[in-house]
Amino acid sequence: MKQTKEQSVVSQADTETDYDAIVVGAGFAGLYALHSLRDKVGLSVKGIEKADDVGGTWYWNRYPGAQCDSQSFIYCYSFSDEIREEWDLERRFPKQSEVLDNLRFVADKLDLRRDIQFGTAVTAATFNEEDGHWEVSTDTEETISAQFLISGTGGLSEPYIPDFDGIDDFEGFSTHSARWPKETVEFADKRVAVIGTGSTGIQIIQEVAKSDPEQLSVFQRTPNYATPKRDRRLDEMEEAEIRANQDEILEKAHNTGSGYPFDSSYETAEEMTMEEVEEILEPRWQEGGFQFFTAFDDLRENEETAEKVSEFVRRKIREQVDDEATADKLVPTDHYIGTKRPPQFTDYYEQFNKEHVSLVDVTEKPIERITATGIQTTDRHHEFDMIIYATGFDAVTGALRKIDIQGRDGLTLEEKWAGGPESYLGLSMHGFPNLFTITGPQSPSLLSNVPVPIEHHVEWITNAVEYMIDEGHRLIEPTKKAEKAWGIHNRKEADKTLYKTTDSYYLGTNVPDKPNVFMLYAGGVDSYHDIILEVAKKGYEGFELTDSIQNLGKSGDTPELSVLNETTTESVSSDD
Ligand code: NA7
DSSP states (O other), X not given: OOBOTTTOXXXXXXXXXXXXXEEEOOSHHHHHHHHIIIIIIOOOEEEEOSSSSSOTHHHHOOOTTOBOSSOTXXXXXXXXXXXXXXXXXXXXXXXXXXXXXXXXXXXXXXTOGGGEEOSOOEEEEEEETTTTEEEEEETTSOEEEEEEEEEOOOSSOSXXXXXXXXXXXXXXXXXXXXXXXSSOOOOXXXXXXXXXXXXXXXXXXXXXXXXXXXXXXXXXSSOOOOEEOOOOBOOHXXXXXXXXXXXXXXXXXXTSSSSSSOOOSBSOSTTOOXXXXXXXXXXXXXXXXXXXXXXXXXXXXXXXXXXXXXXXXHHHHXXXXXXXXXXXXXXXXXXXXXXXXXXXESSHHHHTTSTTEEEEETTTSOEXXXXXXXXXXXXXXXXXXXXXXXXXXXXXXXXXXXXXXXXXXXXXXXXXXXXXOOOBTTTBXXXXXXXXXXXXXXXXXXXXXXXXXXXXXXXXXHHHHHHHHHHTOOEEEEOXXXXXXXXXXXXXXXXXXXXXXXXXXXXXXXXXXXXXXXOSOTTOXXXXXXXXXXXXXXXXXXXXXXXXXXXXXXXXXXXXXXXXXXXXXXXXXXXX
């Protein structure tokens, strides 16, 4: 339905748009944004979702064994007590179906579906410079306009499959893990290949290995440091205890660097002997979950600590694998633990002790091509009935770059991000007025328990929109200078860490021809949240707010950014 100036609560609108806001995606981010902007601010909001249901990443990643690596009581919305209280927690770590059901429950509870157009992919978004609004095109041949465009497209939603020769020749069953069919897939008596040993590959491998395949071959390029999950059903007592403390737990999670409610126990392992380190890590290994990573405060920054923790996990891997040659291949030696997203396992390593499970090291024997009946490596042909590509994602920027986004002055996102993502606060971009990116590049996002920064972003965007309405502004856009300062601050935070010492999707190295820059904010969820709140408190420092498109980009020199540290601001000035 067309919103007129009178109908719209965005009172400064001087043109007709179909909606006040369009929200792309109906996962954790999109659902909350739709609810918040519609029910809190009173905007007319249209959600657009490619899938035929809500859920986002939890809709698509329905592969066998798919499970969350965050505990159920923190992998959830915190904004509604009612939603939390009405939802039963089944397991310590929710399976994919449990997270998906929770999001379906939320969508129903908040009556969100009526404003979401499912089965529709956004293909392009163009900023109409004359009227100062966004025009969004879809694969259903529609064009919908709105004053605000909010992306909730997620950091892991654009699957990546290597461009293997002959990939379409394979005559058996093949799929990427994030495009798993809804029908049950049987593995019994099948010869199955899994390519990739990241978090997804590990979950699939341990599931397929137990499903009586004739043979399971794991194609591994880089071994990972997987740590135990130790999932279990929650009994009534445990659930009651969690319930009694959940507010506090969530409050804590929202105020740590990781978005998890865990404190580090020791500053560093630098001066410790390996025996001392083992004593500290062993109970955490037994406990399971990401608490393991909080033993030492400087794990992400100090090579000595990182090496000791890595060595502990290497030993643990060896203990689980009978065959020494296979263990050698499964033990990572080329990077430190935690420098890429650490996977969790249930019984991954012990699967390699089974007769029917084998490991193919593709660094020794690379994949040459996919054939009609299997995989040709440099040394031989492997026959398969099924090939599963657990080869990851064009992470962080992939989903947004897939949309043909054009901002002011004909600038496209593709051009803007040609050398890697640029943003202000990971939330907005110079040249792209009124576009907000929930957990966008250069925000903490995938470095954390993602529902936490999602809530921070949605609430920040909601407040910004309310502020604009109250102050009579129609457009918001960060200045070039603010964006540059944020880029420098981001690099400085990343440079303090070990993240850049290894290839990972954080750096875009997993996708050929992608710019290799660290794409996430490494300074921590808590510090990041303080910064964005401070920006808002200071009247949206670093942003231009105006009621007229003609005024955008013309405000000349903008004041120094007091919210970022001195050094960052100084280097921006001198770079200019
Ligand atoms: P990841 O963590 O990016 O893992 C992808 C895996 O696929 C990884 O082992 C890659 O090896 C492997 N890969 C990619 N390309 C190839 C080729 N060409 N040949 C062989 N192996 C290849 O993605 P996941 O889906 O496992 O996890 C993504 C997120 O989902 C995770 O972080 C959680 O948040 C849930 P590589 O390490 O690049 O050598």
